[in-house]
Amino acid sequence: MIPFFHRATQIVPDCQTYPKHKTALALMIFYHKWQEYFGDDDYKVKELLNKVMVKWGRHLRTIEARGFNLHGEPITKATIQGIVETDTIIWVWQAYGKISETSLMHELVHISLKASIGTTDPDHEGHVYEGWTPAHTRMIEEAKDMLRAFNI
Numbered sequence: 001m002i003p004f005f006h007r008a009t010q011i012v013p014d015c016q017t018y019p020k021h022k023t024a025l026a027l028m029i030f031y032h033k034w035q036e037y038f039g040d041d042d043y044k045v046k047e048l049l050n051k052v053m054v055k056w057g058r059h060l061r062t063i064e065a066r067g068f069n070l071h072g073e074p075i076t077k078a079t080i081q082g083i084v085e086t087d088t089i090i091w092v093w094q095a096y097g098k099i100s101e102t103s104l105m106h107e108l109v110h111i112s113l114k115a116s117i118g119t120t121d122p123d124h125e126g127h128v129y130e131g132w133t134p135a136h137t138r139m140i141e142e143a144k145d146m147l148r149a150f151n152i
């Protein structure tokens, strides 16, 4: 269990990975920024965060799949730092000790888009799928800066 978002959970590969109060703070910062940028009048995103599961991974993952990079260009094989597994489960590489340097915020945007508008928008700012805008990319950067300010 993660404090504040009571039904949120995380899976950690070992006890070096993030203590739950840090993950909770990261979720709170994400939600603070999301509301500031996009609102959440129907509480869809809040509901999602209340039941999200974050699976932290010790190593980067290589996948063979069809996807898109940040510019909307197709890729076939990639080393990834994070991925959406289901509507409520994200896998995130733990990086080197700071949540701010992981793709947690990025993956949270994907599943929050899914919860609020029905698509994860896998091509980001590309135009095959709608949803992800430059504001979402900006929001992630601001949320990460806030994490850095808390040194987490």
Ligand SMILES: [Zn+2]
Pocket (backbone or CB within 6 Å): 106, 110, 122, 124
């Ligand atoms: Zn993505």
